[in-house]
Amino acid sequence: MADKGIRIEGLKKRYGKGDTAVDALKGVDMQVASGEVVGLIGPSGSGKSTLLKCLGAVIEPTAGRMILGDEVIYDGGWKVKDLRALRRDKIGFIFQAPYLIPFLDVTDNVALLPMLAGVPNREARKQALELFKALDVENRAKAMPSQLSGGEQQRVAIARGLVNRPPVILADEPTAPLDSERALAVIRILNEMARQFETAIIVVTHDEKIIPTFKRIYHIRDGVTYEEAGQGRDF
Amino acid sequence: MISLAGRDIMHAWGKFVFTGMGLGLLIGITLSMAGIYRGMVDDGKALLDNSGADLWVVQKDTLGPYAEPSSIFDDAWRGILGMPGVARAANVTYLTMQVRQGERDVRTLVTGVTPGGPGTPGWPPYLVAGRQITRGHYEAVADIATGFALGDRLQIRRNHYIVVGLTRRMVSSGGDPMVFIPLKDAQEAQFLKDNDAIRQQRRRTAANPAFNRPQVPDLLNAVIASQSTNAYVNAVLVQIEAGHDANEVAESIRRWKRLTVYTRSQMEEILIGKLIATSARQIFMFLVILSIVSAAIVAFIIYTLTLGKIREIAVLKLIGTKNRTIVSLIMQQSIALGLIGFVVGKITATLVMAPIFPKYVLLEPLDSLIGFGAVVVICILASIIAIRAALRVDPAEAIGG
Numbered sequence: 001m002a003d004k005g006i007r008i009e010g011l012k013k014r015y016g017k018g019d020t021a022v023d024a025l026k027g028v029d030m031q032v033a034s035g036e037v038v039g040l041i042g043p044s045g046s047g048k049s050t051l052l053k054c055l056g057a058v059i060e061p062t063a064g065r066m067i068l069g070d071e072v073i074y075d076g077g078w079k080v081k082d083l084r085a086l087r088r089d090k091i092g093f094i095f096q097a098p099y100l101i102p103f104l105d106v107t108d109n110v111a112l113l114p115m116l117a118g119v120p121n122r123e124a125r126k127q128a129l130e131l132f133k134a135l136d137v138e139n140r141a142k143a144m145p146s147q148l149s150g151g152e153q154q155r156v157a158i159a160r161g162l163v164n165r166p167p168v169i170l171a172d173e174p175t176a177p178l179d180s181e182r183a184l185a186v187i188r189i190l191n192e193m194a195r196q197f198e199t200a201i202i203v204v205t206h207d208e209k210i211i212p213t214f215k216r217i218y219h220i221r222d223g224v225t226y227e228e229a230g231q232g233r234d235f
Numbered sequence: 236m237i238s239l240a241g242r243d244i245m246h247a248w249g250k251f252v253f254t255g256m257g258l259g260l261l262i263g264i265t266l267s268m269a270g271i272y273r274g275m276v277d278d279g280k281a282l283l284d285n286s287g288a289d290l291w292v293v294q295k296d297t298l299g300p301y302a303e304p305s306s307i308f309d310d311a312w313r314g315i316l317g318m319p320g321v322a323r324a325a326n327v328t329y330l331t332m333q334v335r336q337g338e339r340d341v342r343t344l345v346t347g348v349t350p351g352g353p354g355t356p357g358w359p360p361y362l363v364a365g366r367q368i369t370r371g372h373y374e375a376v377a378d379i380a381t382g383f384a385l386g387d388r389l390q391i392r393r394n395h396y397i398v399v400g401l402t403r404r405m406v407s408s409g410g411d412p413m414v415f416i417p418l419k420d421a422q423e424a425q426f427l428k429d430n431d432a433i434r435q436q437r438r439r440t441a442a443n444p445a446f447n448r449p450q451v452p453d454l455l456n457a458v459i460a461s462q463s464t465n466a467y468v469n470a471v472l473v474q475i476e477a478g479h480d481a482n483e484v485a486e487s488i489r490r491w492k493r494l495t496v497y498t499r500s501q502m503e504e505i506l507i508g509k510l511i512a513t514s515a516r517q518i519f520m521f522l523v524i525l526s527i528v529s530a531a532i533v534a535f536i537i538y539t540l541t542l543g544k545i546r547e548i549a550v551l552k553l554i555g556t557k558n559r560t561i562v563s564l565i566m567q568q569s570i571a572l573g574l575i576g577f578v579v580g581k582i583t584a585t586l587v588m589a590p591i592f593p594k595y596v597l598l599e600p601l602d603s604l605i606g607f608g609a610v611v612v613i614c615i616l617a618s619i620i621a622i623r624a625a626l627r628v629d630p631a632e633a634i635g636g
């Protein structure tokens with residue numbers, strides 16, 4: 001398990017230069033094993049989004065190391081040539097809002113990802129439908145996103161994050177728009193998926209309803225992380 | 236892979252169809268404009284074809300008889316007929332004027348043709364109804380576009396004519412339908428004065444001591460008689476004998492008769508290169524402006540549609556969509572808009588605009604093809620602004636702050 005999941009060592013990120021430079025991350029250390037769901041909690045402006053963006057390979061860190069699975073992706077500079085393919089194949093994203101593509105039906109919203117990776121349409125849709133069963137939205141597979149409830153949309157978005165079986169899932173406030181029952185349901189799904197697909201999941205949140213569910217929590221303040229054991233309460 | 240552009244269009248088809256229809260009307264106008272130009276060229280060619288002439292003999296140093304006034308003596312044709320290589324030569328007059336019929340009047344090109352038979356230069360080559368002119372006076376053959384019918388009484392100046400025959404597609408280079416009348420009548424019509432003017436001219440002639448000489452009593456009457464006849468025509472139309480070269484015959488008429496002679500190709504050059512050149516430029520300017528307006532509309536719509544999709548584009552980029560895919564998404568939508576516009580435009584131009592325009596609109600397949608190419612190019616160019624906006628979208632935006 002140690003050579004899978006996510007490992008971050010001394011990660012730094014500075015925005016801007018000179019007098020106006022902001023050190024958003026000042027040396028972050030973090031480790032998430034495959035099959036584990038950890039919480040990342042911190043006040044606004046503490047650097048949560050910056051950390052997710054670095055891990056998600058959409059902004060470049062200033063220093064440190066990032067390892068996804070057994071691949072060093074960053075070590076003082078990108079070690080991967082095609083960041084777009086890295087994002088597509090290795091990282092699943094789940095956002096605060098579902099951000100589904102409004103002109104694709106539910107199935108194709110999810111199947112689009114394997115399609116982008118070159119999987120034939122039929123096969124890609126089959127993969128999507130399998131996930132819909134697990135996420136209990138199979139009866140909405142042909143619907144358009146606008147016809148879905150908020151909870152259903154978020155589950156479809158989770159399916160999209162999972163469909164390429166990425167070793168890592170980054171979830172940014174995935175439960176913010178949901179009531180506590182739905183929020184706990186989402187956490188349950190994420191935990192099941194983590195176990196089932198051996199995925200390392202980081203959930204950024206300040207949702208009081210779900211914080212007690214994490215076994216492990218990273219607190220982040222002023223760009224530095226502190227690890228803490230969570231309550232690991234049942235949901 | 237699925238077509239993202241296609242799915243987006245199906246999702247927002249209302250926007251595409253309505254914008255496409257608006258664009259289509261513009262494209263329809265553009266195609267009709269090109270058709271009007273082609274129609275003008277075709278009218279000019281029809282005029283030359285229908286005259287049945289190989290050579291036009293006109294007043295020296297003029298661009299007559301269509302592009303400039305020209306008058307030559309009405310006996311010049313005899314000498315021309317005697318030249319080697321000339322098969323037939325006939326006088327002709329052209330006069331654009333309003334022809335009255337009952338309550339209404341129609342703008343026409345009144346053409347005076349010499350007596351003879353069908354095939355005489357200047358005669359309408361075929362009729363769709365009735366017969367050719369057989370009498371020397373007061374009969375007319377009218378183009379069907381005048382709206383006149385067989386047996387109608389036309390008034391040209393003070394004289395009345397009976398319509399005995401109808402033709403089709405006999406028009407002036409300006410698109411006015413033609414009315415054929417006997418040459419003598421036409422010569423008179425060109426110079427016919429009203430009674431007051433005739434009386435006044437007689438008075439002036441009589442008051443001139445050079446003409447009114449008591450010792451020569453017949454002189455005054457002779458002068459007055461010559462003043463009220465018209466011995467001019469506008470041109471002589473010449474047909475060439477088989478086996479002779481038009482340029483050579485033209486050259487010998489120029490040399491021996493000291494008149495200006497145009498061949499068919501020179502005449503075409505005058506009609507298209509000079510007579511309708513200003514209209515052509517004007518139409519060209521319209522085409523340019525319409526193209527710019529169409530491009531602006533497409534650019535604006537595609538840009539707006541793209542701005543509405545910024546978040547989706549950020550998500551697409553984040554999940555690993557290639558820039559190429561996003562560029563083609565936008566460009567395909569732009570082209571799709573152009574295609575809808577082109578189809579709507581082609582249909583409205585063919586079924587709605589061409590039939591109701593008063594001028595002849597000739598829609599050439601080649602023009603449609605060029606128009607189609609232009610629409611595609613314009614749409615591609617118009618999508619550039621939107622594409623730039625889409626490429627600037629940062630995938631980090633999908634993650635938020």
Ligand SMILES: Nc1ncnc2c1ncn2[C@@H]1O[C@H](COP(=O)(O)OP(=O)(O)O)[C@@H](O)[C@H]1O
Nearest residue numbers: 015022024043044045046047048049050051636
């Ligand atoms: N693009 C940027 N340019 C400059 N400073 C930024 C940028 N993004 C974030 N920051 C700064 O970095 C710090 C951390 O921000 P962020 O990672 O968004 O925190 P959080 O998500 O925890 O609210 C803040 O001080 C913020 O102002």
Ligand SMILES: [Mg+2]
Nearest residue numbers: 048049635636
């Ligand atoms: Mg944030």
